[in-house]
Amino acid sequence: MTRAKRKSAASDPVDLACRLNDEAVACYNEGQQKKAERLFRRAISLLEEAEGPDSPDVANVINSLAAILENRCDYDEAARLYERAVNIVQDLEGDEDIERLRIESLSNLGRIYRMQCHYDRAEPPLLRARALVEKQFGPRSLEMAGALNDLGMLYKFTARFKEAMPLYNRALKIIERQLGPDDPSLASIYHNLGGLEHARGRYAKGEPFARRSVELRERAFGPDHPEVAADVAALAALLDGQGKYDEAEPLYRRALSTFEQVYGSEHYEIAVNLNNLAAVRQAKGDPQEAEAMYTRALRIKEKLFGKTNTEVAMTANNLAVLYKAEGKVGKAKTLYRRALKIFERELGPKHPHTITCRENYESLTAENN
Numbered sequence: 001m002t003r004a005k006r007k008s009a010a011s012d013p014v015d016l017a018c019r020l021n022d023e024a025v026a027c028y029n030e031g032q033q034k035k036a037e038r039l040f041r042r043a044i045s046l047l048e049e050a051e052g053p054d055s056p057d058v059a060n061v062i063n064s065l066a067a068i069l070e071n072r073c074d075y076d077e078a079a080r081l082y083e084r085a086v087n088i089v090q091d092l093e094g095d096e097d098i099e100r101l102r103i104e105s106l107s108n109l110g111r112i113y114r115m116q117c118h119y120d121r122a123e124p125p126l127l128r129a130r131a132l133v134e135k136q137f138g139p140r141s142l143e144m145a146g147a148l149n150d151l152g153m154l155y156k157f158t159a160r161f162k163e164a165m166p167l168y169n170r171a172l173k174i175i176e177r178q179l180g181p182d183d184p185s186l187a188s189i190y191h192n193l194g195g196l197e198h199a200r201g202r203y204a205k206g207e208p209f210a211r212r213s214v215e216l217r218e219r220a221f222g223p224d225h226p227e228v229a230a231d232v233a234a235l236a237a238l239l240d241g242q243g244k245y246d247e248a249e250p251l252y253r254r255a256l257s258t259f260e261q262v263y264g265s266e267h268y269e270i271a272v273n274l275n276n277l278a279a280v281r282q283a284k285g286d287p288q289e290a291e292a293m294y295t296r297a298l299r300i301k302e303k304l305f306g307k308t309n310t311e312v313a314m315t316a317n318n319l320a321v322l323y324k325a326e327g328k329v330g331k332a333k334t335l336y337r338r339a340l341k342i343f344e345r346e347l348g349p350k351h352p353h354t355i356t357c358r359e360n361y362e363s364l365t366a367e368n369n
Contacts, residue, residue: 014057017046021061033068040065059088060101063108073268073304075116082109086125099136103129103143107150115268117310117346119158126151142178145171149189156196159351168193184220187213191231194238199352203241210235226269229258233273245280252277268311271300275315282322294319310353313342317357324360329368336361 024039040061047057066081085105092098110126113119130147137143148171155164172189179185190213197206213231221228236251256273263269278293298315305311320335340361343354 013046013050017043017050017057017061020046021064024064028064028068033072037065037068040068054088056089056092056094056098056101059085059105062088063101063104066108066112070112070115072263073266075112075304079109079112079116082112085109096136099132103132103136103147106132107147110150110154114154114157116305117157119154119346122154123151126154140174140177142174145174145178145189148174149192152196153192156192156199158347159199161196161200164196165193168196182216184216187217187220187227187231190216191234194234198234198238198241201241203238206238207235207242210238224258224261226258226262229255229262230269233269233276237276240276240280243283245283249277249280249284252280266300266303268300268304271297271304271311271315274300275318278322279318282325287322287326290322291319294322308342308345310342310346313339313346313357314353316342317353317360320364321360324364329364332364333361336364 020039020043024036024043027033027036027039044058044061044065047055047061051057062081062085066078066085069075069078069081082105086109089098089102089105092102106125106129110122110124110129113122113125126147130144130151133141133143133147148167152164152167152171155161155167168189172186172193175183175186175189190209194206194209194213197203197209210231214228214235217225217228217231232251233255236248236255239245239248239251252273256270256277259267259269259273274293274297278290278297281287281293282290294315298312298319301309301312301315316335317339320332320339323329323332323335336357340354340357343351343357347354349355
């Protein structure tokens with residue numbers, strides 16, 4: 001926390017809150033998330049009592065607390081906290097620190113909405129954050145690169161591919177100009193460029209981006225870092241899409257091992273990797289292991305997002321594909337109908353996920369009438 005500007009004193013609750021916040025940040029960086037959460041909550045309580053519930057200091061620590069909850073996939077509570085932070089700072093007047101806090105809060109809120117698949121709610125705060133960044137820091141700032149990247153990710157998920165690509169490319173140029181071509185922060189942009197090509201079905205074109213993200217991040221953080229694992233998993237997905245299953249599978253398993261060590265057994269990244277690894281096992285002729293992986297991924301996603309989320313629908317569709325191949329027509333139809341209903345409601349009839357699922361269902365129905 002950098003916002004409180006009162007003189008230190010042993011009895012000063014703001015000073016104590018600052019010290020608790022600093023200790024919480026240290027605990028978080030050391031992987032002690034439960035202790036960090038307790039310290040952040042205590043700091044918020046002290047600040048609310050000393051400065052009131054609408055203090056920018058409160059919003060600042062709320063963002064830190066919400067980040068812990070987001071990291072452990074408690075998306076609903078994280079969203080509520082980010083919403084509160086935005087409500088606190090939306091009309092505040094102040095210096096550059098206040099503007100940074102406002103932008104951070106809006107960016108956090110847009111990101112968590114995207115992660116919850118609330119895409120229509122995600123765009124307004126992200127657009128506002130970009131506008132504030134341009135006004136405060138300029139169109140060629142590193143802050144602008146972050147805002148562009150956030151919007152690009154949202155547009156990828158909503159199949160607005162032609163809008164996403166120039167945002168990523170612009171962010172890439174800003175970072176290269178400011179920090180050089182080998183800065184590790186470029187890994188996120190390369191990761192997302194690869195993900196965009198994956199979403200467009202252009203797997204070979206995305207592979208060099210994914211390899212570059214692995215190279216940059218692994219050089220910076222070592223092979224066992226969770227962000228490196230995410231890059232490795234993204235590369236595996238692009239290889240998988242090209243039918244390079246023997247190369248993709250060990251990469252998926254490497255990423256899954258890292259995620260389980262870092263996050264435990266029920267994290268979003270684990271669900272995604274199980275879903276993708278299941279597809280590889282299915283393609284390699286092991287439907288039993290594929291079914292077990294799809295089922296576990298579906299259970300994790302339902303726990304994290306509820307039963308009517310697009311993330312759930314994607315795994316339900318994939319499991320239905322497996323059931324169809326196995327001749328389990330009734331199970332396949334049930335899952336296709338469930339997935340299609342979610343896709344149509346959340347993404348609309350023209351989204352690629354909706355179209356693919358509808359085609360799958362109609363094909364199955366035509367073959368079994």
